Amino acid sequence: MYEGPVQDLIDELGRLPGVGPKSAQRIAFHLLGADPADIARLQQALQKVKEGVVFCDVCGNVSEEATCRICRDARRDPGSVCVVEEPKDVLAIERTREFKGRYHVLGGALDPLSGIGPDQLRVRELLARISDQEVTEVILATDPNTEGEATATYLVRMLRDFPGLTVTRLASGLPMGGDLEFADELTLGRALSGRRTV
């Protein structure tokens, strides 16, 4: 245990995902010796992330404005909507450069153990979006794990009755039990282009 503020910092850092007690200590002492200007920039970035970031009205992705860059981009096909769990999954799919449509971020997956049902996800918004707009294809790109698969099954049932709507799921081949973001670009790209109607 260190005294006062240093230990406080170590404790706070240790609460971040993927940061163990050893790394927390290393980061804390790095910051202690860092240039004041660097610290100020970090401080600002931390502040802005809570104050400056909003969620896109349309797709739910993190955004700087009310509507995100992808939803504003006229070159992106509004007829094709890719449904993902988290904003980080949008980045993963963008990296493949395979997809020219738009996104819908659910904000998680069905997870009764954590008390998460459809009402805690942006499901209603998805259904509204599909009824209002000229969406012709919904690609279900939830994670290839228990909760992601259940969410996909649930959405297939909800979307079944929209006339003229094609619902597809990423092709298998993604490492099962994993997170979309951990799949490499090639694998994810292949899963996307090989998607199948469900």
Add this chain to the structure above:
Amino acid sequence: MRVSHLQVSDFRSWEHADLELEPGANVLVGRNGQGKTNLVEAVGYAATLGSHRVATDLPLIRHGCPRAIVRVAVVHDGRELTIELEITSGKANRARVNRAPMPRTRDVLGILRTVLFAPEDLALVRGDPGERRRFLDELLVLRAPRYAGVRADYDRVLRQRNALLKSSGHARRAGSRGDIGTLDVWDGHLARHGAELLGARLDLVADLGDHVTAGYAGVAPESRPAHIGYRSSIADSFPAEYGTPGTRADREVLHDALLAAMVAGRDAELERGVSLVGPHRDELELTLADLPAKGYASHGESWSFALALRLGSYELLRADGNEPVLVLDDVFAELDRRRRRRLAEVAAAAEQVLVTAAVEEDVPDELVGARFMVAEGKVARHHE
């Protein structure tokens, strides 16, 4: 297959141990509490990623140490693969094969196969049904490693569905709907994974049954015949011959039967807040003549039955073309002369067998081979 080299660090009582093992018999001898079982437990861990003695990993790490390391070199079909496992308490374990990190620890399953018989196995006969389900599932994974994934998926879906049943049950009693609209989804997934697990278990019992009966007749020829049978929570809704020798269970049939049982039992499930049908409720029945072994078999009969389950597993894997390493932990002392002799015959014919004993005289003469003396934190090869 065989283990050519075993190394452990901070595993159980061992700060460090390093053994070159031989084909055929390897006998570890030493007084009580010297760490013999700890060594064979490490071999079993490399094969199953679990211990035959404890359900969690924490006791495997030497007291006061951050992690344990188990390194096992396996020779199979003339090729050598080295499995290295790092067991860390409260964090994900790490696995390497020939120094290359594996994406998931369970990717090492299937490299080493062991069948381990130990005093704890009496619980296979006398313990709860969960012990026997675990026996079946571990054997399934030894036969086909992908079942580790099937089992994990099933358990995860089951936990999610139980959570939903519980919250929906509460909601229903409070007059609201909650998330019951998603229950169908979990029903479907439970039925899909459940049919796969149930079908695999039924097929396993179909293949294993005769080996167990023969194994029991071998160790206890004077006793009544032993049989195993699978009792499913939905046994009425699929053909009765499933799980008997020479049959294969149709996964489609099982899927539909599970789904129908969930729909029919929905009220009771919501009431109790748990899933009432599926492979997690099933039982592997052990019978001697027509009586269940549990509650009726004598101490000696129970022992023989436990031994027959392990010998049957060993014979089944051999018949599959995957001869496992046989591990006999402290079992000879418990057996009478004839059973000892019979077990020694099987063991002496094995490609490799690891034996532990506190008293050297308990080890039958048939098991000539490498001898190791285990005492005071050291293992010494004994040359006569």
